[in-house]
Amino acid sequence: xxxxxxxxxxxxxxxxxxxxxxxxxxxxxxxxxxxxxxxxxxxxxxxxxxxxxxxxxxxxxxxxxxxxxxxxxxxxxxxxxxxxxxxxxxxxxxxxxxxxxxxxxxxxxxxxxxxxxxxxxxxxxxxxxxxxxxxxxxxxxxxxxxxxxxxxxxxxxxxxxxxxxxxxxxxxxxxxxxxxxxxxxxxxxxxxxxxxxxxxxxxxxxxxxxxxxxxxxxxxxxxxxxxxxxxxxxxxxxxxxxxxxxxxxxxxxxxxxxxxxxxxxxxxxxxxxxxxxxxxxxxxxxxxxxxxxxxxxxxxxxxxxxxxxxxx
Amino acid sequence: xxxxxxxxxxxxxxxxxxxxxxxxxxxxxxxxxxxxxxxxxxxxxxxxxxxxxxxxxxxxxxxxxxxxxxxxxxxxxxxxxxxxxxxxxxxxxxxxxxxxxxxxxxxxxxxxxxxxxxxxxxxxxxxxxxxxxxxxxxxxxxxxxxxxxxxxxxxxxxxxxxxxxxxxxxxxxxxxxxxxxxxxxxxxxxxxxxxxxxxxxxxxxxxxxxxxxxxxxxxxxxxxxxxxxxxxxxxxxxxxxxxxxxxxxxxxxxxxxxxxxxxxxxxxxxxxxxxxxxxxxxxxxxxxxxxxxxxxxx
Numbered sequence: 001x002x003x004x005x006x007x008x009x010x011x012x013x014x015x016x017x018x019x020x021x022x023x024x025x026x027x028x029x030x031x032x033x034x035x036x037x038x039x040x041x042x043x044x045x046x047x048x049x050x051x052x053x054x055x056x057x058x059x060x061x062x063x064x065x066x067x068x069x070x071x072x073x074x075x076x077x078x079x080x081x082x083x084x085x086x087x088x089x090x091x092x093x094x095x096x097x098x099x100x101x102x103x104x105x106x107x108x109x110x111x112x113x114x115x116x117x118x119x120x121x122x123x124x125x126x127x128x129x130x131x132x133x134x135x136x137x138x139x140x141x142x143x144x145x146x147x148x149x150x151x152x153x154x155x156x157x158x159x160x161x162x163x164x165x166x167x168x169x170x171x172x173x174x175x176x177x178x179x180x181x182x183x184x185x186x187x188x189x190x191x192x193x194x195x196x197x198x199x200x201x202x203x204x205x206x207x208x209x210x211x212x213x214x215x216x217x218x219x220x221x222x223x224x225x226x227x228x229x230x231x232x233x234x235x236x237x238x239x240x241x242x243x244x245x246x247x248x249x250x251x252x253x254x255x256x257x258x259x260x261x262x263x264x265x266x267x268x269x270x271x272x273x274x275x276x277x278x279x280x281x282x283x284x285x286x287x288x289x290x291x292x293x294x295x296x297x298x299x300x301x302x303x304x305x306x307x308x309x310x311x312x
Numbered sequence: 313x314x315x316x317x318x319x320x321x322x323x324x325x326x327x328x329x330x331x332x333x334x335x336x337x338x339x340x341x342x343x344x345x346x347x348x349x350x351x352x353x354x355x356x357x358x359x360x361x362x363x364x365x366x367x368x369x370x371x372x373x374x375x376x377x378x379x380x381x382x383x384x385x386x387x388x389x390x391x392x393x394x395x396x397x398x399x400x401x402x403x404x405x406x407x408x409x410x411x412x413x414x415x416x417x418x419x420x421x422x423x424x425x426x427x428x429x430x431x432x433x434x435x436x437x438x439x440x441x442x443x444x445x446x447x448x449x450x451x452x453x454x455x456x457x458x459x460x461x462x463x464x465x466x467x468x469x470x471x472x473x474x475x476x477x478x479x480x481x482x483x484x485x486x487x488x489x490x491x492x493x494x495x496x497x498x499x500x501x502x503x504x505x506x507x508x509x510x511x512x513x514x515x516x517x518x519x520x521x522x523x524x525x526x527x528x529x530x531x532x533x534x535x536x537x538x539x540x541x542x543x544x545x546x547x548x549x550x551x552x553x554x555x556x557x558x559x560x561x562x563x564x565x566x567x568x569x570x571x572x573x574x575x576x577x578x579x580x581x582x583x584x585x586x587x588x589x590x591x592x593x594x595x596x597x598x599x600x601x602x603x604x605x606x607x608x609x610x
Contacts, residue, residue, distance in 0.1 A: 015419060016419055016420075019417075019418070019419035019420075022417070023415070023417055023418060023494060025493050025494035025495050026411070026412050026415050026417075026418045026494050027412075029408040029409075029411055029412050029494065029495075029498075030408070030409065030412035030418070030420070030424060032405060032408060033405055033408055033409035033412065033428075033464060033469075034424065034427070036405065036463050036464055037427060037428060037431060037464070039444075039449075040441070040444065040445075040460070040461050040462075040463070041431040041435060041436070042431075043436075043444050043448065044435060044436025044437070044440040044441040044443075044444045045434070045435065045436045045440070046436075047436050047439075047440030047441075047443055047444055048436055048437070048440055050439075050440065050443070057443070057447060060447075106335065109328055109331060109332055109335075110332065112324070112325075112328050113328065113329065113332065114325075115329075118329065118332075121336070122332050122333075122335070122336045124593065124596065125336040125339050125340050126335060126336060126339045127596065127599075128339060128340070128343070128589065128592065129339055129343075131519070131588050131589065131592050132343075132585055132588070132589075133522065133523040133525075133541060133544070133584065133585075133588070134523060134525070135523075135525050135541045135544045135545050135548065135549070135584075136544060136548065136581055136584050136585055138548070138549060139544065139545075139547075139548025139549055139577065139580075139581055140342055140346060140548075140581060142548065142549060143346075143548070143574075143577060143578070143581075144342070148358065148359075148361065150342070150345060153361045153362045153363075156361070157362065182338070182339065182342075185335070185339075186339065187603075190600055190603045190604075191603055191604070194603075194604055213318075213320055213321070213324075214320070214321055214324040215324070246438075246526070247525075247526050250526075251545070251549055265438075268437070268438055268439065269438060272438065272439045273438065273439060273442060273530065278439050278443065281437075281438070281439045282436075282437060282439045282440055285437030285438060285439060285440075286437065288437075289434060289435065289437060292433075293433055293434055296433055
């Protein structure tokens with residue numbers, strides 16, 4: 001630009017018009033994308049107003065009756081609210097407890113393997129479950145959970161009685177989380193392995209010269225390389241504390257396991273969509289996503305403070 | 313670097329290799345179990361307990377039933393349609409958006425960026441989206457409902473934008489001097505040098521569509537539009553009775569029906585998984601690159 005100061009002084013619409021004249025194609029390229037976001041992301045955001053209505057599709061958003069906070073009150077007074085919130089949080093707590101360290105451990109173990117062919121085979125095999133579709137994974141879980149299925153064969157081998165595993169409320173979370181680890185452990189380790197691959201080899205040589213044994217090297221040299229990444233991943237994960245995806249839950253749960261398996265998102269689907277309680281479902285969803293947003297903003301602020309790194 | 317192979321170090325290696333072998337076996341065995349089961353004799357499979365290293369007896373009855381099931385074929389064709397059309401449409405949109413977002417001379421770059429990123433953290437939710445798609449756009453039970461409401465993945469678009477921004481300015485300058493406009497610049501310069509990223513994102517879109525079932529449950533009613541995953545859900549999870557009716561005609565003893573249903577489920581799992589596992593070793597490299605790109609920050 002010849003005169004930046006002059007350009008700055010111009011009003012925004014005039015600058016915009018000039019920018020358009022200079023780069024018309026960019027605007028035409030952005031247009032369909034912006035339209036898509038308007039129609040399929042921002043219009044539904046506007047649709048949230050039905051959370052404060054007794055929405056009837058026939059009357060539309062503008063004709064339906066306004067009820068204020070009634071839907072929220074209905075939800076919080078129902079016996080389901082505590083159960084749904086508890087289940088959502090507990091599934092996350094246990095997922096973090098068992099599922100978060102698993103890929104880190106695998107990456108540390110793989111990192112110690114010097115035979116690269118063996119390493120590659122293990123990696124390839126452990127990534128594989130990630131590529132099987134969720135429906136098929138849950139189909140396999142269901143198959144193995146039958147009275148004569150593989151899981152019960154294992155139980156019988158250890159002297160436990162055969163049970164309908166997927167109809168036992170007390171086993172639901174275990175099945176959900178263990179199968180999740182099975183599917184994602186290999187895939188989740190990639191990011192840690194890649195970070196280790198970039199580690200400074202001089203560190204190891206120094207540790208060897210100092211006479212550190214293999215365990216000591218892992219604890220004092222390898223693990224510290226991963227710490228910033230682990231903290232970052234952990235903080236991101238904490239932001240998802242009130243968020244459990246509905247898809248796997250819906251595939252696995254039955255009315256017998258609602259007690260431990262029903263979470264907010266699956267309830268929104270069942271009550272809101274299947275039973276067409278649109279307003280109630282939207283209200284519950286709004287409550288959930290507001291909490292999620294606070295958690296993400298909060299953990300992001302934490303991350304900025306602790307690590308000097310943040311999402312935005 | 314000289315590795316000092318002390319006794320402790322060797323012991324460590326042995327235990328580590330063994331444990332990793334166990335992990336790999338645990339990852340692989342369930343699939344092996346289903347594969348061997350699918351070739352078993354129906355009765356042998358049902359009565360079998362414990363680890364299955366080889367088929368119990370041998371029969372292809374499961375595969376015969378699965379492959380002659382018209383639902384599986386129509387599901388495969390529908391999924392093929394959704395994957396091909398959906399991935400093409402999504403790539404076009406993602407490229408257009410990523411290009412605009414990557415241009416420093418685009419005055420609305422920041423505004424558009426915020427506009428797009430907000431949707432990663434806040435949205436209308438399942439029901440409001442459902443109402444918009446079905447009531448406002450009247451897409452209920454249409455194939456468009458599977459593709460159009462998810463035309464752009466914001467995450468993928470941002471990855472691509474980052475790749476576009478990394479293209480050396482010198483490459484663009486020479487094209488600009490030749491009088492190329494943005495469209496020409498995108499097609500001639502930017503796309504060819506970001507092929508690796510484009511491949512990764514294409515794969516991501518294709519795999520996501522192949523695996524997707526929930527959108528179809530929500531938006532589709534007619535069975536002739538169902539993707540494969542919905543028929544899989546019927547066979548593997550909801551245990552439809554239509555299957556046993558078809559089978560009863562050919563079988564005499566009623567418990568034979570139960571036996572063969574289990575075999576059919578095993579064969580179904582294999583038929584639905586083999587294509588993706590065949591592509592997977594070749595695509596693995598791209599997927600891993602994708603994980604790394606997702607974790608990179610600008």
